[in-house]
Amino acid sequence: MSIEIGHFALVLSLAVAILQMLLPVAGVRFGDSGLMRLADRAAALQFLLVGIAFACLTAAYLSSDFSVRNVFENSHSLKPLIYKFSGVWGNHEGSMLLWVLILALSGAAVAAFGQGIPLKLRANVLSVQASISVAFLLFTLFTSNPFERLLPPPLEGRDLNPLLQDLGLAIHPPLLYVGYVGLSVAFSFAIAALIDGRVDAAWARFARPWIRGAWIFLTLGIAMGSYWAYYELGWGGWWFWDPVENASLMPWFAATALIHSATVMEKRGALKVWTILLAILAFSLSLLGTFIVRSGVLTSVHSFASDPARGVIILLILCLFVGGSLALFAWRAPQLQQGGLFAPVSREGALVINNLFLSVICVAVFVGTLYPLALEAWDGSKISVGPPFFNAVFIPLALPLIMAMPFGQQLAWKRGDIAAVAQRLAAAIALAVFATLLMFAYLGEKGALAPIGVGIGLFAIAGSISEIVTRAGRGGASGFLRRALGLPISAWGSALAHAGVGVMVLGVSATAYEIEHIANVRPGESFKLGTYELVLSEVQQRQGPNYRDLVAVFDVRSAGVFEARLEPAKRVYTARQMPTTEVARLTRGFGQIYVALGESADQGPVPVRAYWKPFVLFIWLGAVLMAFGGCLSLTERRIRVGAPVPARKGSTKAVRA
Amino acid sequence: MTRKQRRFSLIGLGGLVLAVAAGLVLFALRDSVAFFRSPTEVADQKVRPGERFRLGGLVEGGSVDKGVGERIAFVVGDGKATVRVSYIGILPDLFREGQGIVAEGVLQPDGVFRADTVLAKHDETYMPREVADALKKQGVWKEGRKPGNQKTGEGGSALKTQ
Numbered sequence: 001m002s003i004e005i006g007h008f009a010l011v012l013s014l015a016v017a018i019l020q021m022l023l024p025v026a027g028v029r030f031g032d033s034g035l036m037r038l039a040d041r042a043a044a045l046q047f048l049l050v051g052i053a054f055a056c057l058t059a060a061y062l063s064s065d066f067s068v069r070n071v072f073e074n075s076h077s078l079k080p081l082i083y084k085f086s087g088v089w090g091n092h093e094g095s096m097l098l099w100v101l102i103l104a105l106s107g108a109a110v111a112a113f114g115q116g117i118p119l120k121l122r123a124n125v126l127s128v129q130a131s132i133s134v135a136f137l138l139f140t141l142f143t144s145n146p147f148e149r150l151l152p153p154p155l156e157g158r159d160l161n162p163l164l165q166d167l168g169l170a171i172h173p174p175l176l177y178v179g180y181v182g183l184s185v186a187f188s189f190a191i192a193a194l195i196d197g198r199v200d201a202a203w204a205r206f207a208r209p210w211i212r213g214a215w216i217f218l219t220l221g222i223a224m225g226s227y228w229a230y231y232e233l234g235w236g237g238w239w240f241w242d243p244v245e246n247a248s249l250m251p252w253f254a255a256t257a258l259i260h261s262a263t264v265m266e267k268r269g270a271l272k273v274w275t276i277l278l279a280i281l282a283f284s285l286s287l288l289g290t291f292i293v294r295s296g297v298l299t300s301v302h303s304f305a306s307d308p309a310r311g312v313i314i315l316l317i318l319c320l321f322v323g324g325s326l327a328l329f330a331w332r333a334p335q336l337q338q339g340g341l342f343a344p345v346s347r348e349g350a351l352v353i354n355n356l357f358l359s360v361i362c363v364a365v366f367v368g369t370l371y372p373l374a375l376e377a378w379d380g381s382k383i384s385v386g387p388p389f390f391n392a393v394f395i396p397l398a399l400p401l402i403m404a405m406p407f408g409q410q411l412a413w414k415r416g417d418i419a420a421v422a423q424r425l426a427a428a429i430a431l432a433v434f435a436t437l438l439m440f441a442y443l444g445e446k447g448a449l450a451p452i453g454v455g456i457g458l459f460a461i462a463g464s465i466s467e468i469v470t471r472a473g474r475g476g477a478s479g480f481l482r483r484a485l486g487l488p489i490s491a492w493g494s495a496l497a498h499a500g501v502g503v504m505v506l507g508v509s510a511t512a513y514e515i516e517h518i519a520n521v522r523p524g525e526s527f528k529l530g531t532y533e534l535v536l537s538e539v540q541q542r543q544g545p546n547y548r549d550l551v552a553v554f555d556v557r558s559a560g561v562f563e564a565r566l567e568p569a570k571r572v573y574t575a576r577q578m579p580t581t582e583v584a585r586l587t588r589g590f591g592q593i594y595v596a597l598g599e600s601a602d603q604g605p606v607p608v609r610a611y612w613k614p615f616v617l618f619i620w621l622g623a624v625l626m627a628f629g630g631c632l633s634l635t636e637r638r639i640r641v642g643a644p645v646p647a648r649k650g651s652t653k654a655v656r657a
Numbered sequence: 658m659t660r661k662q663r664r665f666s667l668i669g670l671g672g673l674v675l676a677v678a679a680g681l682v683l684f685a686l687r688d689s690v691a692f693f694r695s696p697t698e699v700a701d702q703k704v705r706p707g708e709r710f711r712l713g714g715l716v717e718g719g720s721v722d723k724g725v726g727e728r729i730a731f732v733v734g735d736g737k738a739t740v741r742v743s744y745i746g747i748l749p750d751l752f753r754e755g756q757g758i759v760a761e762g763v764l765q766p767d768g769v770f771r772a773d774t775v776l777a778k779h780d781e782t783y784m785p786r787e788v789a790d791a792l793k794k795q796g797v798w799k800e801g802r803k804p805g806n807q808k809t810g811e812g813g814s815a816l817k818t819q
């Protein structure tokens with residue numbers, strides 16, 4: 001019964017979304033504040049209804065109600081509870097429902113926390129937000145309905161793809177979706193500004209927390225996905241430049257550029273038109289990502305349960321929103337007021353360079369990701385664009401950007417002095433050069449790129465520290481700590497986020513020094529891995545709730561002394577008879593020993609692939625640091641308290657929709 | 658600096674970065690993309706010697722030789738032609754005889770394809786799209802065929818629509 005309630009609630013939410021799309025914007029048009037105010041309640045109600053629908057589906061999963069087709073196809077009664085729960089979005093229909101839920105949540109959040117936003121802007125934003133809801137609710141209800149019944153109900157379900165039976169599924173998709181869908185708020189703000197025909201620094205102040213929130217989740221979602229692939233797939237890699245990975249990376253680059261350009265817009269009133277365009281593009285890239293992942297048009301190792309037929313409809317939605325918003329942009333943007341002037345050497349100028357590089361990188365990733373599709377449509381030849389392409393294009397573009405980052409952080413607004421900044425950064429530069437030379441001298445046989453990466457990573461970290469030190473250091477050593485803690489929290493936030501980039505670069509550079517060992521091992525045999533020795537003590541069979549394990553028990557020794565026990569396994573899930581590799585990892589410092597098993601013949605030796613990965617955790621710690629820096633900036637007083645309502649200037653010049 | 662000069666320097670800088678990026682992209686697209694080839698195309702000697710490419714097809718039944726040491730040998734075919742493949746490393750979990758796979762590497766002068774990557778997707782109903790198309794071309798593909806011995810309809814229906 002409850003599943004019908006869920007279905008009904010979802011249909012009702014569509015009705016509410018349609019009202020929310022039409023009425024507030026009409027209210028703005030005719031100056032009816034009652035209609036405008038309706039947007040808040042509609043957004044809350046829409047979220048409540050989608051929430052009920054989602055709860056009903058979740059209940060069906062938790063109670064293993066196999067009369068629901070979606071549950072039958074993706075669940076199993078023996079599956080551990082946490083996977084029954086996360087299995088709700090481990091399939092196409094459920095993940096679309098999660099998408100719609102988060103979309104409704106974003107709208108409700110704007111209504112709840114955006115009371116400081118002027119009523120007209122809020123009404124427009126929520127109307128645009130609802131139009132996205134309408135499109136995706138229609139899509140979910142008509143092509144991807146998770147509430148279909150199955151008669152007669154089967155006794156047992158088909159189980160979830162074993163690779164998804166992991167804590168990663170409980171964390172990664174929701175994080176990523178909040179990031180993807182959160183960008184819809186930035187999009188709605190941009191469209192609302194275009195509808196209104198007016199955009200000013202206050203707009204940036206209202207939109208910024210939402211952009212930043214989405215960016216934080218996107219950062220964490222991508223990092224979590226990377227870590228999950230690292231330990232789940234057993235390949236020892238953490239980034240494969242796979243289309244599905246790129247699909248999440250493109251909106252990230254756009255969102256990162258957007259955060260920076262919105263800062264310029266808020267502080268200096270410049271880059272208005274560009275910021276609006278970026279907001280549109282960032283969400284368009286999110287939609288493109290959804291299309292790539294859900295349609296499976298590009299061969300990827302990460303996409304599950306994709307369906308080209310339904311993908312086409314997402315493509316239509318994509319074209320509708322991207323085309324519509326860009327057309328609106330082309331029509332309205334020339335009427336927006338020009339921004340302020342600034343000298344090329346200034347904080348603004350540095351942020352323009354930041355935006356330039358980030359968008360060019362984004363375009364390069366876009367070209368590499370979609371080129372195979374274009375070429376196939378052009379002459380039918382099939383190619384794969386893989387890591388060699390992306391490394392060749394990405395690294396030369398990313399390194400100058402990161403190198404320029406500490407300079408930009410220290411330049412003054414309006415007019416900066418590059419020589420003075422270089423002087424303040426002298427220690428950081430010296431450290432970077434020294435580290436590069438040292439690495440090259442000792443580990444030079446691995447090539448020059450990794451030492452340069454280490455140098456640039458250290459430079460980014462030292463540059464961030466130096467920013468805090470210079471800002472707190474004015475006025476001598478006494479009271480330094482008090483002044484440092486008294487700095488605006490956004491200064492700490494930006495320093496931490498930029499240091500996070502450096503930490504990540506260090507982790508990535510360290511992959512050049514990893515040690516790989518592939519061997520066939522029998523019980524009692526051992527092999528060396530850097531300073532460690534791994535001894536295979538025995539091979540055992542184990543029975544899990546819905547799988548069987550073949551476990552190889554390794555003793556890790558260091559200098560002859562027992563350190564730890566590693567138990568990598570080959571796992572077979574009984575329901576689907578599908579094998580997976582269960583990697584075993586041992587963390588030492590920031591590095592990891594990583595052991596994966598291959599499939600062994602009966603009683604034969606066990607094929608083993610083992611790595612020593614120095615500083616590998618820096619890759620994800622860097623991302624966490626970036627996100628944490630973003631969180632700090634979110635707690636800024638300016639945002640918490642709510643911005644003062646700006647004096648309305650130039651309202652006579654503004655165009656009415 | 659006037660607005661005009663500022664705009665000019667911005668456009669100049671933007672153009673420069675774009676040009677560098679375009680150069681990088683074109684250069685990399687020429688050198689570091691891998692074409693997809695079927696065993697038939699390899700047999701017809703359509704592959705330049707030393708060219709890096711992706712070989713896709715079905716793993717022939719009974720051809721997998723775990724051999725001695727770490728080297729694994731198997732045969733990939735598309736119903737018309739076959740290519741011997743050798744690979745060092747751990748095969749993906751879903752690598753099975755009769756399963757569609759994609760291997761990336763270089764064809765050796767002795768006709769053996771030396772792979773450094775072997776991909777099989779993480780979904781048992783999956784057939785790499787390129788492999789499915791290549792098999793269709795050879796007439797081996799049957800509409801609605803379900804790869805593996807699966808009972809589910811997903812794989813079949815997904816492939817039918819292509």
